[in-house]
Amino acid sequence: MPSACASKAAVFACALVGGAVALAQTPAPGDSPSVTVGGRTYTPQSILARNMGTDEDQTTAFPPHKVIGNVYYVGTRTLSSYLIATPAGHILLNSTYERNVRTIAASVAQLGFAFADVKILLGTHAHGDHQEGDALVKELTGAQVMAMDEDVPALRLITPGGKPHPVARVLHDGDVVTLGGVSLVAHLTAGHTRGCTTWTMKAGEGGRSYDVVFACSYRAPAPVTPAIEAEFRRTFTIIRSLPCDVPLGDHPAQYDMAAKFARLRPGGSNPFIDPSHCWSEADIQEAMLAAQLQAQKR
Ligand SMILES: [Zn+2]
Numbered sequence: 632m633p634s635a636c637a638s639k640a641a642v643f644a645c646a647l648v649g650g651a652v653a654l655a656q657t658p659a660p661g662d663s664p665s666v667t668v669g670g671r672t673y674t675p676q677s678i679l680a681r682n683m684g685t686d687e688d689q690t691t692a693f694p695p696h697k698v699i700g701n702v703y704y705v706g707t708r709t710l711s712s713y714l715i716a717t718p719a720g721h722i723l724l725n726s727t728y729e730r731n732v733r734t735i736a737a738s739v740a741q742l743g744f745a746f747a748d749v750k751i752l753l754g755t756h757a758h759g760d761h762q763e764g765d766a767l768v769k770e771l772t773g774a775q776v777m778a779m780d781e782d783v784p785a786l787r788l789i790t791p792g793g794k795p796h797p798v799a800r801v802l803h804d805g806d807v808v809t810l811g812g813v814s815l816v817a818h819l820t821a822g823h824t825r826g827c828t829t830w831t832m833k834a835g836e837g838g839r840s841y842d843v844v845f846a847c848s849y850r851a852p853a854p855v856t857p858a859i860e861a862e863f864r865r866t867f868t869i870i871r872s873l874p875c876d877v878p879l880g881d882h883p884a885q886y887d888m889a890a891k892f893a894r895l896r897p898g899g900s901n902p903f904i905d906p907s908h909c910w911s912e913a914d915i916q917e918a919m920l921a922a923q924l925q926a927q928k929r
Pocket residue numbers: 646647756758823848
């Protein structure tokens with residue numbers, strides 16, 4: 632992490648912008664406006680705190696577990712990383728911070744898979760807390776790194792220890808990534824970053840097929856420019872049109888992972904199948920966006 636990000640106070644802001652370059656223009660979010668959605672009240676600050684937790688939460692492995700079918704959680708308590716296992720090798724979605732890569736590798740091994748079998752590395756968006764570890768994953772596995780075109784300039788600024796970002800295939804909205812019979816569709820859902828990518832795939836369990844949505848963050852930056860507002864309008868329309876049975880996110884709190892994990896029982900129903908909450912996070916973020924735009928007018 633660049634030296635400007637070394638102080639504790641600057642860590643959140645650095646995580647948000649993926650480097651020191653934009654740090655000065657990105658103040659930490661404040662405690663207003665506030666919105667109440669589903670009986671809970673949120674502020675920009677509380678949403679960020681919910682997403683990131685403590686330094687320890689960001690770097691401590693959450694118990695690795697099967698989400699559904701061939702989809703596994705291998706991230707930390709507050710930073711998601713998913714393994715999609717296939718007979719032809721695996722896809723990893725989100726490397727998180729570089730200092731977490733070996734923790735993720737250990738979680739993959741704990742599930743009985745070889746980290747070296749990761750063939751493709753994807754990401755949700757070009758911020759350090761989700762994609763800083765890309766170069767190290769590539770170094771350890773040889774995986775092909777793929778990223779949405781609109782996020783490539785920001786990814787190029789993420790260079791931990793001077794390592795250039797290893798993007799090898801540039802993706803566009805609607806592109807499909809396939810490996811070992813699995814197809815992941817890349818949906819451009821911009822706003823949080825220019826190339827914020829929501830991924831969808833089908834997973835089989837109990838003889839049925841389920842639509843899995845790996846959502847990008849939909850948290851608006853401040854201030855919201857007209858261009859960013861337009862991106863979010865498009866994004867919220869798109870995400871609500873996606874078929875969804877299993878809502879996931881790039882921070883576990885976005886889909887109440889810990890509570891669902893606690894409900895896992897051998898032979899019980901899968902708590903991650905939760906279509907009625909597919910757009911809960913979008914509801915919160917869309918309300919917050921509206922409140923931020925209202926506040927900006929004052
Ligand atoms: Zn972010």
